[in-house]
Amino acid sequence: MILDIQRMSTEDGPGLRTTVFFKGCNLSCAWCHNPESISPRPDLFWFAQKCIGCGTCEGSCSRGVITREQGRVRFNRAQCAAGTPAAGDCRRCVEACPNGAIELKGEAREVESLCGELLKDRAYFGPEGGVTLSGGEAVLQSAVTVLARLLKEAGLSVALDTAGAYDFRVLEGILPFVDLVLYDLKIFESALHRSFTGADNRLILENYRKLMERGSRVWVRTPIIEGATDSEENIAAIGRFIREAGPPEKWELCAFxxxxxxxxxxxxxxxxxxxxxxxxxxxxxALTQTARALVPSAVWSGSTV
Ligand code: SF4
Ligand code: SF4
Structure with missing residues (x-):
């Protein structure tokens, strides 16, 4: 179940890349930049500025998902059956809307056909680029391991973007087909991590250690989020941890x-x-200076004021 394919990406690993975003995530970070990737099923987007208020969508759904209130279209999203065995690829409301105001985000794809589509992009990858598997949490779908293997067998460089909050056995299966792991370390303090992401970070830290023990090529990424991850204490704690567990090739502090x-x-x-x-x-x-004092590969990225 994929959300999107982004081409000519320069932010998801080395060189020019094609990034595939998979749906479904086991974290729920308060600052998540891809909220439509969290559910493993398709999500309905409504574009208020495109809606002409015709009401056609209301009658299009036999499950009664859609109503209108005070000029807004409302979805009872839990009732939408798109992507389930009961409704399959239902998108009747999308097709009924005369002005493109409803979109369904999420599409089930056959691994072989997705792989074939990605291979066409190799023309622009150059010596460094390739495909990045991202999400959501890509590894939660077992088909992603099959895709990584097919891409690797075709000679492409494969990067995996992951938050690492699962049993290491989930990761072990895909590692032989992955050249680079982009690993998120957001918050070091356990209770704080839980309050901002909905999950404990014990497995995340353990899995980082295991990756380094295996000699994997790793870039760590830390989003800089005001009041959540952006304290000197947090950056220093992550820095001390990765210095001891094994410094990554690069530690990137990503501006919000x-x-x-x-x-x-x-x-x-x-x-x-x-x-x-x-x-x-x-x-x-200043945070990058703190990070660099512990891990020399630390850099920052993103737009700032
Ligand atoms: S996708 Fe199908 S089930 Fe979901 S709201 Fe639209 S018409 Fe209803
Ligand atoms: S069918 Fe489309 S344009 Fe008409 S009310 Fe529904 S969302 Fe708006």
């Missing part, structure tokens, strides 16, 4: 942006960070 705000609106979700601004440059530079 709020470009995903519209996605929350399309999903009818409130977002705690909807009014948060970009990370201050001085702040991320």
């Amino acid at each position: 942006n709020n470009l995903c705000r519209d996605k929350y609106e399309r999903l009818d979700l409130d977002w705690a960070y909807k009014t948060a601004g970009l990370t201050r440059k001085e702040h991320i530079k």
Whole structure:
């Protein structure tokens, strides 16, 4: 179940890459930039600015998912059966809308056909680029291991973007077909990690250690989120941990942006960070200095103010 394919990506590993975003995640980070990737099933997006209020969508769904209130289209999302055995690839509401105001995000793909599509992009990969498997949490779908194997057998460089919150056996199966692991380490303190992501970080830290013991090529990524991950204490704690467990080839501190705000609106979700601004440059530079004192490969990236 894929969400999207992004081509010519420069932020998901070395060189020019094609990134495949898979649906389904076992974390629920408060700042998530891909909220439509969390559910393993398709999600309905509604574009308020495209809606002409015709009401056609209301009658299109036999499950009574859609109503309208005060000019807004409302979805009883739990009742939408798209992607289930009962309804399969139902997208009647999408097709009924005359103005493209409803989209279904998420599509089931055959591994072989997806692989064939990705192989066409090798023309622009060059010596460094390749395919990055991202999400959501890509490894939660066993078919992703099959895809990684097919890509590797075809001679492509494969990167895996993961948060590592699962039993290591899940990761072990795909590692032989992966050249680079992009590994998220967000918050070191366990209770804080749980409160912002919904999950404990014990497995995440253990799995990082195991990756380094295996000699995997790893880039660590830490999102810089105000009030959550952006304290000197947190960056220093992560730095001490990765210095001791095995320093990565690169540790990237990624500045926050709020470009995903519209996605929350399309999903009818409130977002705690909807009014948060970009990370201050001085702040991320200071955090990077702290990080670099412990792990020399630390860098920062992203737009700042
Ligand atoms: S995708 Fe199908 S089940 Fe879901 S809201 Fe649209 S018409 Fe109803
Ligand atoms: S069918 Fe489309 S344009 Fe008409 S009310 Fe529904 S979402 Fe809006």
